[in-house]
Amino acid sequence: MRVLLLGANGFLGRFVADRLLADPAVHLTALGRGDDADVRFDLAGGSPGALTRFLDAVHPGVVVNCAGATRGNARDLTRHNTVAVATVCEALRRSG
Template sequence: MRILVLGFTGYLGGHVVEHLRALPGARVFGGGRSPDAELDIDLATARTDGLAKTLASAAPDAVINCAGSTDGDAVTLAEVNSRGPAVLCAALREAAPSARLVHLGSAAEYGPGTPDTRVTEASATRPVTPYGATKLAGTVTVTTSGLDAVVLRVGNPVGPGAPPTGLPGR
């Protein structure tokens, strides 16, 4: 199985790649802006036609989108978290329409809970920050893309290498 992991040098992407590369028969490609990337893919600036060519050459059976931004101004967040998934979905429909897409969303899409109300997967989305709003826009794009796609809304991941910008890293 050929698996493309976008954002493979990030906190979550690094862990995903490590686990996938241990699977027998998995051929894992790292895609992103890093000089270490096997495939040069910047979802914040990619054009659909160029990304489609890159995807066609990689011929992935699955794409795991771990690319995203948790900090920055609203424009930066929108470019990566909203525009990125839209370009990715358009390129996949053109170049690899049968590839499975796994997109990492965020629990911030739900917005805050209350002391009396638990936030569950069935809770309504009502983000209160630009980060949550841009991640929700990406989720809507993926879930309405017509692709074989799933969104995993990540809460507060904890583990080795946690970035200093998040609560676990502090």
């Protein structure tokens, strides 16, 4: 199963990545803002078009969203927790 993990570098994402990597049936692609992600992408600032092209290339069967923020001002929290999800949803819609 092809799995795309969003927020792979975060608190929750690291644990989810470890569990998914332990399953030999899972082909994991980790997307995050950190250097150890397979693909570096800022969901809050990236374009749906760029993410759509990436999704078209990767063809994930499952998308797991662990991306988000728990600290910051209201504007940053909205951007990281709401705008980022909207970007992902739009990219998934475009990708089919």
